[in-house]
Amino acid sequence: MRKRWVIGILAALMVLLSFKKERLFTEPSGWPEAVYDFKRNPPDPAKIEIGRLLFYDPVLSRDSTISCGSCHLQYTAFAHVDHRLSHGISDRIGTRNAPALVNLAWARDFMWDGAVNHLDVQALAPIANPDEMDESIAHVVAKLQKTERYPALFYAAYGDSAIKTEYVLKSLSQFMLTFVSANSRYDRVKKGLDTFTAKEAKGYALFRTHCSSCHTEPLFTNQRYEYNGLPIDDSLQDWGRMRITRRSADSLRFKVPTLRNIEFSYPYMHDGRFKSLHQVLNHYASGIQQAPALPPSLQKGIPLSGSDKAELVAFLLTLTDREFLYNNAFSFRGR
Amino acid sequence: MRFFLLYLLFSGVIAARCQEVNVRVTASFSGKPLLLESFYQLPGGDSIAFDGVRFYISDIALYLGDKRVYTEKDSYHLVDVSDEVTTHFRVSATQHFDKIVFHLGIDSATSTSGALGGDLDPGKGMFWTWQSGYINCKIEGRSNRCPTRHHDFSLHLGGYSGADLAIQEIALPVSPGDIVINLPLDKFLAAIDLRRQHTVMSPGPGAVALSKTLAALFEVSR
Numbered sequence: 001m002r003k004r005w006v007i008g009i010l011a012a013l014m015v016l017l018s019f020k021k022e023r024l025f026t027e028p029s030g031w032p033e034a035v036y037d038f039k040r041n042p043p044d045p046a047k048i049e050i051g052r053l054l055f056y057d058p059v060l061s062r063d064s065t066i067s068c069g070s071c072h073l074q075y076t077a078f079a080h081v082d083h084r085l086s087h088g089i090s091d092r093i094g095t096r097n098a099p100a101l102v103n104l105a106w107a108r109d110f111m112w113d114g115a116v117n118h119l120d121v122q123a124l125a126p127i128a129n130p131d132e133m134d135e136s137i138a139h140v141v142a143k144l145q146k147t148e149r150y151p152a153l154f155y156a157a158y159g160d161s162a163i164k165t166e167y168v169l170k171s172l173s174q175f176m177l178t179f180v181s182a183n184s185r186y187d188r189v190k191k192g193l194d195t196f197t198a199k200e201a202k203g204y205a206l207f208r209t210h211c212s213s214c215h216t217e218p219l220f221t222n223q224r225y226e227y228n229g230l231p232i233d234d235s236l237q238d239w240g241r242m243r244i245t246r247r248s249a250d251s252l253r254f255k256v257p258t259l260r261n262i263e264f265s266y267p268y269m270h271d272g273r274f275k276s277l278h279q280v281l282n283h284y285a286s287g288i289q290q291a292p293a294l295p296p297s298l299q300k301g302i303p304l305s306g307s308d309k310a311e312l313v314a315f316l317l318t319l320t321d322r323e324f325l326y327n328n329a330f331s332f333r334g335r
Numbered sequence: 336m337r338f339f340l341l342y343l344l345f346s347g348v349i350a351a352r353c354q355e356v357n358v359r360v361t362a363s364f365s366g367k368p369l370l371l372e373s374f375y376q377l378p379g380g381d382s383i384a385f386d387g388v389r390f391y392i393s394d395i396a397l398y399l400g401d402k403r404v405y406t407e408k409d410s411y412h413l414v415d416v417s418d419e420v421t422t423h424f425r426v427s428a429t430q431h432f433d434k435i436v437f438h439l440g441i442d443s444a445t446s447t448s449g450a451l452g453g454d455l456d457p458g459k460g461m462f463w464t465w466q467s468g469y470i471n472c473k474i475e476g477r478s479n480r481c482p483t484r485h486h487d488f489s490l491h492l493g494g495y496s497g498a499d500l501a502i503q504e505i506a507l508p509v510s511p512g513d514i515v516i517n518l519p520l521d522k523f524l525a526a527i528d529l530r531r532q533h534t535v536m537s538p539g540p541g542a543v544a545l546s547k548t549l550a551a552l553f554e555v556s557r
Contacts, residue, residue: 040449117467120449124457128464138458165458169450244466246539 024048025105028182030190031218034105036119036177041170043177046157051175053153054168056332059143060123061089061133068123068172071098071132074330077261078102078179084272088132095131095236097272100265102181102258102324106219112254112270113241114225119176120169137165144168181260181324182218189318190218196318203315210284210302211312214256214295220319225253229288229298233271240270253293263320277316281309356428357513358395358435361556362388362416364521371417377524383478388416388520389461390472391441391454397432398506404430411441413454413461416518435509435516439550440471440502446495468495468538471502472549474520481533488529492546494538501542503550517556523549 024043027034041047054060058067071086072078078101080086086094096112110116116125126132127140144150145163155161157171188194196204207215216222225241232238232252241250254270268274274283285304288294304312324330362369374382392412397405405428415421441455446468450457461470470493477486494501507516526548535541 037449115466117447118449121457121462121464121467124462124464136458137464138460141458164452165456166450166452169457173449 025177026180028180028187028218031182032106035108036105036173041120041173043174044157046153047171047174048178049175050150050153050157050167050171051173052330052333053150054172055175059147060127060135060140062135063089065089066133068126069332071126072101074327074332075264075325076100077181077265077325079265081264081266084267086132088126088129089134092131094129095238096270097267099255099257100261101176101179102260103219104179105177106223108223109255113244114255115244119173123169123172137168141165141168179324179330181321183323184260184321185318186315187218187321197314199311199314200318203311203313204318206304206308206312207315210297210304213297215259220259221256224256225250226256226295227252227291227293228254228284229291229294229301230269230273230283231289233273236271238271249293251293252291259316260319261321261325263317264325277313278309281312285309354428356397356426358424358426359513359515360392360412360414360416360422360518361515362518362520364519366519369416369520375521377478377480381478381480383476383480383524383529385474385476385520387473387475388518390414390439390518391461391469393438393441393445393502395426395435395437397426397428398434398436399430399432400434404428404432409453410437411445411454413459431511433508433510434506435514435555436504436506438502438504439546439553440493441469441495442502443495443500445469463491463493463537466537468493471546474523478529480529482530483533488533489536490532490534490545491536492542492549494542496538498540499538499543501538501546503546505550505553507553507555509555515556517554518549519552519554522552526552 024045025034025038054068056067056069058064058070060067066089071080071083071088073081080098084097086096086098088094099112104110104119107119110119110122111125116122124137127135127137141163144154150163151161154163154167158164158167160167185194189196214222214224214226214228230252239251241253241255242248244250262268262277266275266277268277268280274280281304284298284302286301288298288301290299364375369385369388371385371387374384377383390413392414393410395407395410395412396403405426407426412424413421445451445455455469457464461473462468463470470491472490472492474488474490474492476488478488479486481488492501527545532541532545535545
């Protein structure tokens with residue numbers, strides 16, 4: 001009898017806990033399981049809120065001028081609109097295009113070359129980079145400790161008013177993990193709640209034929225490193241994944257980016273060389289440069305007529321998720 | 336009375352079987368404790384001074400023969416030879432042992448586990464920010480043997496995956512009682528060539544080779 005009670009209470013607790021996780025982090029139905037290990041950093045509203053404050057707080061930079069939100073703007077899917085290369089402290093210019101931050105719970109590694117192996121340690125890179133925030137995490141922690149607001153918030157969330165690197169990084173992860181974009185027109189069509197126009201449907205068919213081996217649904221990335229035929233930019237000399245693995249086979253490979261919200265995440269490519277989707281499609285149709293790493297699907301380029309390109313663009317625009325782009329929970333709300 | 340005798344007997348057995356063992360990690364140069372910012376003579380007349388010597392010791396275990404008799408939990412120690420607090424720790428041996436086994440560096444699973452605390456806090460300057468992973472060992476200083484700016488040398492040894500895996504297992508025979516593990520840095524400098532091996536700041540064959548050289552030099556002193 002007693003055993004039954006215990007089991008009953010445990011079951012109720014589990015339901016409650018799963019409900020909590022469900023509300024704070026939702027895995028859209030039909031999606032693969034998230035990669036992020038939530039057991040080590042269980043979603044908590046107080047921690048998400050600290051993450052939101054930190055994300056928009058320039059205290060992370062040496063001279064308090066640059067926050068994460070400086071280069072990752074919500075309305076452009078957390079990419080840096082109009083900047084080919086990221087723009088950091090003292091007007092310094094980095095070497096790569098700030099990527100969109102979307103569906104990060106499903107990513108195994110981070111950065112265009114996969115240099116970062118876990119979402120928790122991602123923020124260390126821009127904080128320390130002299131062209132971005134030019135600061136050290138130890139000094140960030142010391143600065144936060146001296147503020148009026150943060151020690152109390154960390155105490156409420158972690159039971160410790162001595163702020164630790166671990167809490168700062170886990171809070172940033174908690175906030176970024178909430179960036180789930182799964183309610184575009186494409187998603188509603190997939191659920192049977194909407195329909196594609198004839199043009200979008202033709203674009204989707206072309207997409208399935210020519211693009212989806214790398215931009216795999218539902219995340220619209222296979223999370224791998226591929227060469228897509230871009231000639232090297234002589235001024236940047238960026239060899240991509242090879243810098244990390246030192247394998248010549250990885251020369252010029254970069255992480256396949258998601259296409260979700262691509263309407264707003266321009267400019268495109270790791271160095272932001274293309275301003276419009278038409279420029280991107282023109283590259284795949286007639287700009288491919290041959291190299292050993294080029295996947296077979298791109299070796300002859302993608303044969304696209306003018307109307308094919310228009311249909312593909314029409315489909316790509318269905319990946320815009322306005323609920324995501326304008327979700328108040330992700331926004332800067334003053335300090 | 337009988338119970339009291341029994342109690343005495345038992346507590347005696349437990350006391351004999353469960354003993355606190357002090358472990359101390361030191362670094363030396365030519366048989367003397369290493370002093371940072373102090374100039375030492377290298378064979379051939381060159382001089383050398385160290386600014387910092389820091390390394391991770393992890394996964395400490397005690398063995399009796401081939402049998403593991405003690406495993407330290409959450410066994411990660413960042414040792415800074417200039418900070419005495421970091422060079423001492425205690426393990427509790429429940430049985431006799433004749434060997435200590437530990438690792439120089441941090442394993443792959445821990446290196447890919449996100450934000451960690453304590454000695455694994457990435458704010459301790461032993462974590463690469465541009466490419467994730469712990470720096471297992473940092474040896475820094477200057478020597479007129481180094482053809483670098485200010486004659487600086489910076490050996491940052493790390494790497495956690497594939498052929499770049501730099502962590503090293505070290506097994507040393509010990510006798511009962513407290514354990515002093517020493518790293519004789521004069522021998523390290525005799526084994527490498529500072530004219531070439533003065534700057535290592537990323538994973539790769541250079542870091543792996545130096546890690547192996549370093550690990551082979553750890554010794555037990557009494």
